[in-house]
Every structure is written in structure tokens, then in C-alpha cells.
Amino acid sequence: SADFVLADKGRRGVVTSGPGKRKNDVYKLTQLLFRASKKAKIDLRQTIDGEVKQRFLDILDPLGMSFSLIETQFNHIYHVLQMYDPNNPNHIDELKFFGERCQQYIVAEMLRKKGGKAVVMNPWDLGIILDEFKGIMLFSPASHRFVRERFQILDSDEIMVTAGFGGYDSNNRLRTLPFGGTDISASNIARAIDAELSENVKSVDGYANID
Numbered sequence: 001s002a003d004f005v006l007a008d009k010g011r012r013g014v015v016t017s018g019p020g021k022r023k024n025d026v027y028k029l030t031q032l033l034f035r036a037s038k039k040a041k042i043d044l045r046q047t048i049d050g051e052v053k054q055r056f057l058d059i060l061d062p063l064g065m066s067f068s069l070i071e072t073q074f075n076h077i078y079h080v081l082q083m084y085d086p087n088n089p090n091h092i093d094e095l096k097f098f099g100e101r102c103q104q105y106i107v108a109e110m111l112r113k114k115g116g117k118a119v120v121m122n123p124w125d126l127g128i129i130l131d132e133f134k135g136i137m138l139f140s141p142a143s144h145r146f147v148r149e150r151f152q153i154l155d156s157d158e159i160m161v162t163a164g165f166g167g168y169d170s171n172n173r174l175r176t177l178p179f180g181g182t183d184i185s186a187s188n189i190a191r192a193i194d195a196e197l198s199e200n201v202k203s204v205d206g207y208a209n210i211d
Contacts, residue, residue, distance in 0.1 A: 002110040004201065005159065011199075013151070014118075015164040015189055016107050017182040018099025019055055029055060029099040030165075030179070037092045041084050044095075048077060056102060065109055070102040093166070093176040100163035100182065108161040117158045123174075126150050128167035128185070130175045137175045139167065139188045147192035162189070 005011050021028040027035065029052065036047040053067075053074070060067060080094045104120055111118035127146025130137040154160060164182030169175050177184050183200055190198035 002107075002114040002116065005111060006114055006116050009157075010196070011159070012154075013160040013162070013189060013193065013195070014107055014111075015162055015182060015186040016100055016103040017164055018103055019059060022055075022058075025055075030096055033095045033098055034092070037086060037095045041081060044084065045078075045081055048074070048081075048098075052098070056106075059106060063106070063110065063113075065106065069105055069109055073098070073102045073105070076101075090173040090175065093174055096176050097163070097166040097174060100165045104161050104163040111159060111161070117155070118161050119154060119158050121150060121160050121162050123163060123166045123185075124168060126162055126189075130167035130169055130177065132169065132175075137167070137169070137177055139177065139184055143167070143188065144192040147189055148194075151193045 005014055018028065018030045021031075032047070032051065036044050039047065056070060057067060060069065077094065077098050080091060084091050086092070101122070104122060108118035108120045127143060127150060129140040129143045129146070131140045132138075151160060162185075164185035166174055166176050166181075167185075186200065187198050189195075
């Protein structure tokens with residue numbers, strides 16, 4: 001929560017994941033979008049306009065936030081859908097990353113409402129590069145220098161908020177890490193900025209065997 005982050009001034013960065021699974025949900029949002037990526041384009045649009053949008057409204061409304069906060073992100077995914085090809089890994093990754101893409105703006109606004117100076121720096125802004133190895137995207141060591149340089153631009157009282165799980169390949173296309181990639185992003189970003197500690201905050205008690 002915002003209170004947790006703001007309780008320690010040493011917490012200078014937040015790496016967001018997509019919305020988790022609520023009590024009555026069958027799938028986490030990322031899982032829902034990945035399954036939807038196999039559908040026909042019209043069915044995929046209906047899933048985003050229906051269940052996906054409603055999940056975000058259920059998050060925004062109790063926080064007193066407007067849908068306009070993430071409307072640009074929905075417009076982006078609608079643009080992707082216009083040329084959507086289920087055989088294009090970049091298009092599938094755009095869908096899988098959508099929850100994280102929206103969540104970074106919501107978390108930043110939560111921090112601002114509590115008095116924090118949150119700055120959204122998405123993976124493109126941070127210069128996060130992903131390399132492909134045997135069909136799996138990996139966090140490139142080259143990213144560490146870019147992340148460090150961009151983090152140093154921030155004022156000492158500003159909090160960087162970025163979306164985990166995603167980055168860009170050598171052709172500047174959005175790609176995603178394997179599932180659980182937000183934790184991978186967080187640990188690599190922590191290393192890049194020489195953080196003393198990387199804390200993983202989960203929505204369940206204890207540790208999940210599969211995240």
C-alpha cells in the first residue's frame with residue numbers, strides 16, 4: 001500500500017505487478033489476458049471492454065480515482081487490437097503487459113494522494129532491454145547502466161514507479177519476461193540503482209509456490 005511505501009523514506013522505487021486475483025476471480029488479470037489472446041479479435045475486444053475494464057473500475061472507484069487516469073493505456077491496447085495477430089509475440093506481450101502498464105499509474109496516484117512525490121518511469125523511460133535466449137526473454141545486463149542513469153535524474157525525495165514484467169528488445173518492441181517477471185524486474189532494478197534491499201509485497205499470506 002501507499003502507507004507501506006511512505007513509511008520509510010529509503011523506499012525510492014516501486015515496481016508494480018498487474019492486479020491480482022480477487023476472491024471470486026478464476027484468473028489473475030495477466031492470466032486472463034493471456035488466455036484471451038487466443039480468441040478472435042472481436043471476442044478479445046469484448047473481454048477488454050467487459051471483464052478487464054470492470055476489474056480496473058473496481059480498483060479505481062473505492063480509491064476515488066477516475067477511469068481517465070488509465071484511459072490512455074486502454075486507447076493504446078485498442079490500437080494494438082486494430083492490427084492484432086495472435087501469432088505475433090509482440091502483440092501477445094502487449095496484452096500480457098496491459099495490467100502492469102495501467103497499474104503503475106494507479107500506484108503513483110495513490111502515493112501522490114498520500115503526499116508522496118511519485119514519478120512514473122515506464123520500462124521504455126528506464127531503458128530496460130530484454131534479450132531473447134532459447135525463446136525466453138531475459139533481463140539484459142546492459143539495462144543496469146541505463147536504469148542507474150535515469151534513476152539518478154530524480155530528486156532525492158521523489159519515488160520512481162515503474163511497471164515490472166516488461167521491457168524492449170533490440171527492435172524497440174515491447175516484450176515480457178516469464179511469468180513471475182515482476183520479481184525479476186524488481187531485483188534487477190534494485191541492483192541497478194544500488195539499493196540496500198528489494199522487498200516483495202504479495203497479496204497472499206506466506207509464499208506462493210507458483211506466482
